[in-house]
Every structure is written in structure tokens, then in C-alpha cells.
Amino acid sequence: EPEVTQTPSHQVTQMGQEVILRCVPISNHLYFYWYRQILGQKVEFLVSFYNNEISEKSEIFDDQFSVERPDGSNFTLKIRSTKLEDSAMYFCASSEGNRGRDYGYTFGSGTRLTVV
Amino acid sequence: GEDVEQSLFLSVREGDSSVINCTYTDSSSTYLYWYKQEPGAGLQLLTYIFSNMDMKQDQRLTVLLNKKDKHLSLRIADTQTGDSAIYFCAESIHSGYALNFGKGTSLLVTP
Numbered sequence: 001e002p003e004v005t006q007t008p009s010h011q012v013t014q015m016g017q018e019v020i021l022r023c024v025p026i027s028n029h030l031y032f033y034w035y036r037q038i039l040g041q042k043v044e045f046l047v048s049f050y051n052n053e054i055s056e057k058s059e060i061f062d063d064q065f066s067v068e069r070p071d072g073s074n075f076t077l078k079i080r081s082t083k084l085e086d087s088a089m090y091f092c093a094s095s096e097g098n099r100g101r102d103y104g105y106t107f108g109s110g111t112r113l114t115v116v
Numbered sequence: 117g118e119d120v121e122q123s124l125f126l127s128v129r130e131g132d133s134s135v136i137n138c139t140y141t142d143s144s145s146t147y148l149y150w151y152k153q154e155p156g157a158g159l160q161l162l163t164y165i166f167s168n169m170d171m172k173q174d175q176r177l178t179v180l181l182n183k184k185d186k187h188l189s190l191r192i193a194d195t196q197t198g199d200s201a202i203y204f205c206a207e208s209i210h211s212g213y214a215l216n217f218g219k220g221t222s223l224l225v226t227p
Contacts, residue, residue, distance in 0.1 A: 033214075033215075035215075041219070042204075042217050042218065042219040042220065043159065043204065043206075043215075043217040043220075044217070045214040045215060045216070048213070048214060056213065056214055058214070091158060091159060093159075105159075105161065105215065106161070107151075107158045107159040107160070107161075108158055109157055109158035110157075110158050
């Protein structure tokens with residue numbers, strides 16, 4: 001069964017450093033997403049990406065965050081200057097996004113980001 | 117933003133049925149989902165239902181939707197210890213749009 005792959009599974013970084021979280025979505029999917037889950041809290045939407053541009057973003061997704069699809073397979077989330085409160089599990093997801101035939105998202109297993 | 121509410125904990129005995137409930141406030145919710153998260157793992161889509169449906173059954177899983185009351189439930193028949201996990205209700209207004217998650221219901225299945 002096709003899956004969304006995320007690397008690394010765990011990243012530790014110092015406050016103020018830049019991090020790039022990587023994802024390989026399912027190859028025929030058109031929509032790509034990043035979500036995060038702070039420990040013990042709900043899963044929160046960050047951003048969606050379609051046709052090489054951001055289609056929707058939440059209030060959390062401020063200027064510190066950016067996304068990129070640098071080639072035909074990878075989808076990255078960059079946090080420019082990490083803060084302690086950025087510590088969370090970051091989930092990448094992709095979906096076919098076909099109107100009227102939605103099978104939900106496929107999520108990756110997540111990258112646990114720890115900012116120290 | 118619109119709210120999705122779930123009870124936080126549910127404990128059942130192995131072999132019993134589990135019913136996990138969810139309420140949502142966004143009347144334009146079109147797609148409703150149940151996801152399962154096992155410890156340390158990602159989110160696994162269990163099932164989904166469109167807002168024009170009342171019920172959907174998939175093996176041991178039954179989803180009921182009361183659109184008037186904005187109430188969604190997930191029934192797991194013959195619950196097994198492997199069903200112990202956190203179950204998230206989520207909604208979106210359109211395919212491809214952001215998912216709005218509840219806080220998750222932690223299901224504990226005891227032998």
C-alpha cells in the first residue's frame with residue numbers, strides 16, 4: 001500500500017536554529033499538507049499546498065515557516081528560527097483531492113521535533 | 117475556529133462494543149473522518165462519511181451521522197486489545213481543505 005514517508009523520525013535542534021523536515025508524498029496525490037501535534041494536544045493544521053503554491057494556511061503558519069516542493073517527489077517544511085514552543089510532532093499528509101471522491105488523507109508517521 | 121469535541125477517555129472490556137462520540141459545530145462540514153493513532157505512530161484513516169449519508173458500515177466499524185444534531189459516532193464491534201489507541205474525529209468542508217481535528221478519545225481495552 002502506498003505510504004507517505006517522513007524523515008527524520010526525530011530531530012533535536014537548538015533554539016534559534018533552522019530546521020527542514022522532509023516528506024515524500026504519495027506519487028499520484030495532488031494536495032500536500034503539514035500538521036503538527038504538540039504533546040497531549042490536538043492535531044493542528046499548518047498549511048496545504050497545491051499546484052506548487054500554498055492553497056490554505058493557518059494562523060500558526062507565520063513568517064517563520066515555509067514550504068517547498070523542490071523536485072517532483074519531496075515536500076519540505078522549513079522553520080527558520082526555531083522556538084521552544086515549536087517542539088511537536090509534525091505530520092505530513094497527501095491526498096488525491098478529487099472532488100466527489102475523497103478518501104481522506106494519508107499521513108506519514110511524523111517527525112518529532114525537539115527544540116532545546 | 118469551529119469546534120470538534122470528543123470525550124477524552126473510554127474504557128471497555130475485550131469483546132464488548134465501543135462507541136466513541138464526536139460533535140462538531142461547522143454546519144458546512146461535508147466530510148467527516150475517524151482516524152486512529154497508536155502510540156508513537158502516525159494517523160491512520162479508519163473510515164469516512166459524507167454529510168449526505170446517515171450511516172456507513174465497514175467490517176467491525178459502524179459510523180453514524182446525525183447531521184441535524186451535528187453528532188458523529190464510531191462503533192467498534194467485538195473490541196480487541198489491539199484497538200487500544202487514540203481515536204480522532206475530524207471534519208473538513210471540502211476535499212483538499214484543511215482537516216479540523218478533535219482532541220482525540222483514548223480507548224483502553226482491558227482483557
